[in-house]
Structures are given as C-alpha cells and as structure tokens.
Amino acid sequence: MxxxxxxxxxxxxxxEDENEGVSLxxxxxxxxxxxxxxxxxxxxxxxxxxxxxxxxxxxxxxxxxxxxxxxxxxxxxxxxxxxxxxxxxxxxxxxxxxxxxxxxxxxxxxxxxxxxxxMNFDTEAFWVCMYNLPLACMGKETGQKIGASVGVVQEVDVEEDEPGWGEYLRVKILIDLSKPLARGRMLHVHKQSLWIAFKYKKLPKLCY
Missing domain, CATH: 3.30.70.330 (RRM (RNA recognition motif) domain)
Incomplete structure (x- = not known):
C-alpha cells in the first residue's frame, strides 16, 4: 500500500493553494x-x-x-x-x-x-543464548563484543565484573529483521577457533 x-x-x-499548505x-x-x-x-x-x-x-x-x-x-x-x-x-x-x-x-x-x-518495525530485541564459549569468555565484555557483531546489544545477563558461567551466555540484542538470522559466530581466542552457536528465545515465525 x-x-x-x-x-x-x-x-x-x-x-498553489494545496502547495501553500497548513503550518502547525x-x-x-x-x-x-x-x-x-x-x-x-x-x-x-x-x-x-x-x-x-x-x-x-x-x-x-x-x-x-x-x-x-x-x-x-x-x-x-x-x-x-x-x-x-x-x-x-x-x-x-x-x-x-x-x-x-x-x-x-x-x-x-x-x-x-x-x-x-x-513507522519502522524492522528491528526487535531478542535474548540470544551463546553456546560453546570457554568459561573465561563468559563475561559481560565478551557478550557485548560478540553481540555487537549481530546487532545493538541492550543487555548481557551477568552481574558487573562477575562470570556468567553456565550452559550458555545470554545477551539481549536489537536485531534487524530484514537480514538473515545469524546462526552463530566464529570465535578466535588464544590460537584456537571455536564455533559459537546461537539459540534465540521466543523466536517468531518470520525469523524462520
């Protein structure tokens, strides 16, 4: 439309009258x-x-x-x-x-x-769970750096200066819905390369 x-x-x-318009x-x-x-x-x-x-x-x-x-x-x-x-x-x-x-x-x-x-509805924030991270990489700064490669990071689910140790690191990211959904990222750390898989919470149909 x-x-x-x-x-x-x-x-x-x-x-002429239409072009002059009305000012507010x-x-x-x-x-x-x-x-x-x-x-x-x-x-x-x-x-x-x-x-x-x-x-x-x-x-x-x-x-x-x-x-x-x-x-x-x-x-x-x-x-x-x-x-x-x-x-x-x-x-x-x-x-x-x-x-x-x-x-x-x-x-x-x-x-x-x-x-x-x-109005623009092309972006939305989702919680992204990042799997296969080394324990030393499960912190706020790492979450922000990996998340920034996907979209705008709004929150990393860890306390300040505390580790986010667990099965995954959870990061809330504002994502561009017009682009293909990221499946993960390669992480290069200390002479090794690891595939960090992403899983999304409450993913809608359009993202599939």
Missing part, C-alpha cells in the same frame, strides 16, 4: 502528544490481516496491566494501545518480544509526529 501511494504521489502535482507548531499539538505519553504503537507481523479482537485478549492476558488498556486499529495490523499507567508501558516494553500465534507483535513508543505508515 505504501509503495502504491508513493508512486501516485510522484505523479501528483499541486496547485509544537504548542498546538502538545496536548495530544501529552495525551499519548503512556501509549504504545504495535504491529502484528503476520501474513494476513488479523481482527483486533483476536489478539487483544491474549495480549492483555500476557501483559496483565494494573490499569485500563484500550486498543484502537490505525491501519491493517497496526494498532495503538492506550495505557492508564506509565509503569504498565515500561513493563510491557521491558518484556519484549511478545508473540501472538507465533507471530511477532512489534512495539514502539508513541511520539505523535510520525505517520503510522512510516
């Missing part, structure tokens, strides 16, 4: 921006249009907001969630990624200035 609109816009010519300053839209401060914009990344009532109840059950939460469709599988409390918004964002029927529900913070059709 967006590509069709872009093509039509390229062939569109404006008359931030003070005029400030009340609406403030109104949306606890809102989230969501997109269900599915290969079909899913009615709001199908995914609303499962998401609310998973999120368990303390206050009210109202859903409004703003186009296709795109919707806005109006939450009563900021703590609910923060907790939902911290719990990403969220899935419905195996499909990713991508969430973005309301900014009020971006048209829904231009």
């Amino acid at each position: 967006e590509e069709v609109l872009t093509e039509k816009w390229g062939k569109f010519s404006l008359n 300053d931030l003070e005029e839209i400030a009340p609406m921006v403030q109104r949306g401060r606890f809102c989230l914009i969501g997109k269900l990344l599915a290969d079909r249009i899913v009615p709001k009532d199908f995914f609303k109840v499962p998401l609310l059950k998973a999120w368990r907001p303390k206050g009210t939460a109202s859903f409004q469709v703003i186009g296709g599988n795109l919707f806005i969630v109006d939450l009563e409390y900021e703590e609910d918004k923060d907790r939902i964002l911290a719990g990403k990624p969220w899935l419905f029927d195996g499909n990713l529900v991508s969430l973005a913070v309301f900014d009020g200035l971006t048209p829904p059709a231009k």
Whole structure:
C-alpha cells in the first residue's frame, strides 16, 4: 500500500493553494502528544490481516496491566494501545518480544509526529543464548563484543565484573529483521577457533 501511494504521489502535482499548505507548531499539538505519553504503537507481523479482537485478549492476558488498556486499529495490523499507567508501558516494553500465534507483535513508543505508515518495525530485541564459549569468555565484555557483531546489544545477563558461567551466555540484542538470522559466530581466542552457536528465545515465525 505504501509503495502504491508513493508512486501516485510522484505523479501528483499541486496547485498553489494545496502547495501553500497548513503550518502547525509544537504548542498546538502538545496536548495530544501529552495525551499519548503512556501509549504504545504495535504491529502484528503476520501474513494476513488479523481482527483486533483476536489478539487483544491474549495480549492483555500476557501483559496483565494494573490499569485500563484500550486498543484502537490505525491501519491493517497496526494498532495503538492506550495505557492508564506509565509503569504498565515500561513493563510491557521491558518484556519484549511478545508473540501472538507465533507471530511477532512489534512495539514502539508513541511520539505523535510520525505517520503510522512510516513507522519502522524492522528491528526487535531478542535474548540470544551463546553456546560453546570457554568459561573465561563468559563475561559481560565478551557478550557485548560478540553481540555487537549481530546487532545493538541492550543487555548481557551477568552481574558487573562477575562470570556468567553456565550452559550458555545470554545477551539481549536489537536485531534487524530484514537480514538473515545469524546462526552463530566464529570465535578466535588464544590460537584456537571455536564455533559459537546461537539459540534465540521466543523466536517468531518470520525469523524462520
């Protein structure tokens, strides 16, 4: 749909009145921006249009907001969630990624200035489990370095200056969904090369 609109816009010519347009300053839209401060914009990344009532109840059950939460469709599988409390918004964002029927529900913070059709849902944060690491490499700095080769590291699941010894090292990484999913990385350390395999938590259908 967006590509069709872009093509039509390229062939569109404006008359003088249309081109002059209407100007708005931030003070005029400030009340609406403030109104949306606890809102989230969501997109269900599915290969079909899913009615709001199908995914609303499962998401609310998973999120368990303390206050009210109202859903409004703003186009296709795109919707806005109006939450009563900021703590609910923060907790939902911290719990990403969220899935419905195996499909990713991508969430973005309301900014009020971006048209829904231009919002970017091409990235999402996933917990990546890194296997076959030497014990001396299961620390915060190593997790950050390997994770940075995949995407933007948001968190390494170890305490500061403490080892993350275990079956794997867990790193939360913001990943570009338009690129092939990384299966792992070769690690070169002390004259040896090791294959570090990745496993992803709560991986949606689109990533397969």
